[in-house]
Amino acid sequence: MQTIILNISGMTCGGCGNSVTRVLQALDGVENVTVDWQAGRAEVALQEGTSTVADLIAAVEDAGFEARAN
Amino acid sequence: MQTIILNISGMTCGGCGNSVTRVLQALDGVENVTVDWQAGRAEVALQEGTSTVADLIAAVEDAGFEARAN
Numbered sequence: 144m145q146t147i148i149l150n151i152s153g154m155t156c157g158g159c160g161n162s163v164t165r166v167l168q169a170l171d172g173v174e175n176v177t178v179d180w181q182a183g184r185a186e187v188a189l190q191e192g193t194s195t196v197a198d199l200i201a202a203v204e205d206a207g208f209e210a211r212a213n
Numbered sequence: 214m215q216t217i218i219l220n221i222s223g224m225t226c227g228g229c230g231n232s233v234t235r236v237l238q239a240l241d242g243v244e245n246v247t248v249d250w251q252a253g254r255a256e257v258a259l260q261e262g263t264s265t266v267a268d269l270i271a272a273v274e275d276a277g278f279e280a281r282a283n
Contacts, residue, residue: 156226158226207234
């Protein structure tokens with residue numbers, strides 16, 4: 144298991160945070176997601192050999208937010 | 214071209230509206246999307262024979278919102 148921290152911009156309420164949480168949870172190998180929309184931060188527990196950090200970033204960006212690995 | 218109206222609950226700011234817009238725009242056959250987050254409403258111009266209304270609803274729900282066809 145690895146922990147990935149993403150910095151995410153564009154989350155402006157708890158609904159945005161919920162949306163980011165959901166799109167990350169849908170990815171292969173994601174075991175746990177914690178999003179702090181006010182801090183612009185997501186912490187993702189990810190099984191190794193499954194989704195990549197680029198996959199996580201792409202999913203968040205497809206949902207309309209900007210993301211980068213911390 | 215057909216126009217689909219979805220009623221969507223859970224959008225609580227413009228960032229949520231942007232997220233819903235993005236996930237709908239990503240679907241096959243979607244030509245135009247207009248989301249009014251305050252009204253809880255999305256209008257989708259959809260090419261026939263491509264995505265279904267159920268596909269639209271599933272995409273919105275995967276992003277963490279509740280949707281139903283109007």
